[in-house]
Amino acid sequence: MMLNNEVPINNLLMSMFNNSSEAIFFFDASGKVISMNNSAELILDSEVLKQMAVGDPKAICGTCKGYTSEFETQTCQSCYLSNSAEDFTSFQIHLDTKDVGVIPYAASFQVVDAINKIRVLMLRNLTKQYQTQETLNQRIMVKSIIKAQEDERKRISRQLHDSVAQEMISSLVDLRVLKYMNIENDVLKKVQQAESSMMLLLDDIRHLSVELRPAVLDDLGLNAALRTHFKWIERNYGLIVNFSTEIESKRYEEEVETVVYRICQEAVFNALKYASVDEVFVQLNDIENNLELQVVDHGVGFDKNSNTHSGTGLGLYGMYERAELVKGQLEVRSMLNKGSSVRLAIPLVAKLRGGGVNRENYNR
Secondary structure, eight states, rough: OOSSTOOOOHHHHHHHHOOSSSSEEOTTTTSSSEEEHHHHHHEEEHHHHHHHTTOTTGGGGEEEEEEEEOOSSOOOTTOOTTOOOOSSEEEEEEETTTTTTTEEEEEEEEETTTTTEEEEEEEOOOHHHHHHHHHHHHHHHHHHHHHHHHHHHHHHHHHHHIIHHHHHHHHHHHHHHHHSOOOOOOHHHHHHHHHHHHHHHHHHHHHHHHHHHHHHHHHHHHHHHHHHHHHHHHHHOEEEEEEEEEEOOOOHHHHHHHHHHHHOOOOHHHHHSSOOOSEEEEEEEEETTTTEEEEEEOOOOOOOOOOOSSOOHHHHHHHHHHHHHTTTTEEEEEEETTTTEEEEEESSGGGGGGOOOOOOOOOO
16 A cells, blocks of 8 residues: 555565664564564574574573563563463563663564464663653652751751740840849859850850751842851851842742752852852842852862862762752862852743753862
């Protein structure tokens, strides 16, 4: 039969058989392979091919490691070759392929000639789909873990601020009342020492609460949270953070704000710990539907091609992972004695449209 007076269907079928990337096997009624295409030959070991050439009906068993049933990932029970009662028009099998090892295949096993009981087995390599699914699952898992961490940090931070810190303040008030009572000098000194210790402890609790999850980030947004953090950095470490932004009080999705805050926090701390500088430059702007963060220092830098860096590299790895969560693009650049820069761009419109991560360097 011809369609629109073009190529005969038989020619098209032969072309598909010869050129298809799927492996195709034809079996006779006894289970012997009577024909296969080039793709099928490429995945089979030479010994299996020899057994097929002499007509061994179990030759395919030399490469097949079983199909996936409802109960097992790989099984040979009720084999598709011998079980005519079960539907094998779509299933999965594993083959021990030449030079590659065991690979999963999507399979279809059907009768194409009922009179002569000729059946065809067609196989499509699932390796790429498996890798894609695994990558997707890993990203979903990382996203869930980071979200769970942030939620738990928020809960503990609130508890420290609303419960523990308030109890500390109440105890401090009680101590200060004691100072105005008629007590011995030695006791008064002890009270004053206890007051000083509790003040230091209260400061530590407040700092821990902010580090876990700054309430100002949830209440007022990125601009206020970063300015508060940079003031704390300058007061406690002497590092001057030159911060410029045009976003003012503009708010973004909670996930986006968290990612920007954490990446900026990590980048500034990296400069503080490793760059040997007195100041860092931070810019945060909303430009053409992208939220863009840039953290630059003019410090000692590092060689991205070297395997020996200060630190573990886990901080930068975490930054890349966080950027991926919001489809952001993260770029880390550095040269010895010429400083370092961290640039993050997050699409604010159609966030799921792509984006990627430039994994130039995980080590620092």
